[in-house]
Amino acid sequence: MxxxxxxxxxxxxxxxxxxxxxxxxxxxxxxxxxxxxxxxxxxxxxxxxxxxxxMEHYMSVFHMGLTSYFINSIIITVSAVVLVVMIASLASYPLSRLKFRLNKPLFLLFVAGMMLPIHATLIPIFIMTNNAGIYDTLFALLGPYVAFSLPISIFILTQFMQEIPKELEEAAQIDGANHWKIFSKVIFPNVVPAISTIVIYNFVFLWTEFIFALILIQSPKNMTLPLGLQNFYGEFSINVPGLMAALTLASLPVLLLFILAQERVVKGLSGGAVKG
Known part of the structure; x- marks a missing residue:
C-alpha cells in the first residue's frame, strides 16, 4: 500500500x-x-x-405512568404503520404499473407532500379534529400520522414496483389473472424489502412524533410516550437520574430497531432514489 x-x-x-x-x-x-x-x-x-x-429510578418511572404512555404509543404507532402500508401499496401499484393520463401528475402530487411543513397544518387539523369530536383521543392522531407518512412511503414503493420485470406481470395476465391477483400474487411479494423499509422508517418517525400529540392530546391517560416524557421532565426536574431512566426506556425500542435494521433503511431509500 x-x-x-x-x-x-x-x-x-x-x-x-x-x-x-x-x-x-x-x-x-x-x-x-x-x-x-x-x-x-x-x-x-x-x-x-x-x-x-x-434500579430505583426505573421502578419509580413505571409507577409514574410510563407503562400507559408505552401502550398508547404502541397502539397508535402500529395502527398507523399498518394503514400506511396498506394504502401506500395500493396507491403505488397503479402509479407504477398502469398507464393513464394523470399518472405522473398524481405521483408528483404525492411527492410534493414530502415538502409540506407540518407546522402549517396544525391549526386546520386542530379545527377538523375538534369538529369531528375526536379531540383528546388516540383517533385524533391516526389521520395526521397516516397522511404525513404516505408521501415518502408511496415514493419508495413506486420506485421499487417500477423495477419489477414486466414479464412477470405479462405471464400472470396470460394465465388469466386480473389486476388484484397480479398485485397480491406478483407485485406485493416482490416489494417486501421496500415494505420493510417503510415500516421501519415510519415506526421510528411516529414513535418519536411530538408536535401533533402536543396539539391534539390533553388527558394524561391518552398521552403518547414523547408527550408523556414532558411530564416526567417536570416531575424529575431535580431527580436527573430518574429523568435519564425514563429517556432510556423511551429510546430503547427505536435504538434497537434502527441498529438491527439500518441496512434495510439505507438500501430502501437509496434504491428508491436510483430510478426516480
Whole structure:
C-alpha cells in the first residue's frame, strides 16, 4: 500500500472514531446516569459508569405512568404503520404499473407532500379534529400520522414496483389473472424489502412524533410516550437520574430497531432514489 493511501485510510479511521465518540457519548451518559443514585450523581455528574448500580429510578418511572404512555404509543404507532402500508401499496401499484393520463401528475402530487411543513397544518387539523369530536383521543392522531407518512412511503414503493420485470406481470395476465391477483400474487411479494423499509422508517418517525400529540392530546391517560416524557421532565426536574431512566426506556425500542435494521433503511431509500 502506498504511503499516501495509507495516510488517507488512517485519517478516515481517526475521523470515524472521533465521530463515533461524540455520537455515542450522550447515549452512554444517559444510560449510565440512569443507574446512579442521587448522591453519586451530584458528587460525580459527568462520569459514564456508575460506581454502584441502582434500579430505583426505573421502578419509580413505571409507577409514574410510563407503562400507559408505552401502550398508547404502541397502539397508535402500529395502527398507523399498518394503514400506511396498506394504502401506500395500493396507491403505488397503479402509479407504477398502469398507464393513464394523470399518472405522473398524481405521483408528483404525492411527492410534493414530502415538502409540506407540518407546522402549517396544525391549526386546520386542530379545527377538523375538534369538529369531528375526536379531540383528546388516540383517533385524533391516526389521520395526521397516516397522511404525513404516505408521501415518502408511496415514493419508495413506486420506485421499487417500477423495477419489477414486466414479464412477470405479462405471464400472470396470460394465465388469466386480473389486476388484484397480479398485485397480491406478483407485485406485493416482490416489494417486501421496500415494505420493510417503510415500516421501519415510519415506526421510528411516529414513535418519536411530538408536535401533533402536543396539539391534539390533553388527558394524561391518552398521552403518547414523547408527550408523556414532558411530564416526567417536570416531575424529575431535580431527580436527573430518574429523568435519564425514563429517556432510556423511551429510546430503547427505536435504538434497537434502527441498529438491527439500518441496512434495510439505507438500501430502501437509496434504491428508491436510483430510478426516480
Amino acid at each position: 502506498r504511503p499516501l493511501e495509507l495516510t488517507k485510510r488512517i485519517l478516515i479511521y481517526v475521523l470515524a472514531a472521533t465521530f463515533l465518540i461524540f455520537a455515542i457519548y450522550p447515549f452512554m451518559f444517559m444510560i449510565g446516569t440512569s443507574f446512579k443514585s442521587m448522591s453519586e450523581f451530584f458528587s460525580n455528574p459527568f462520569s459514564i459508569f456508575p460506581e454502584s448500580f441502582t
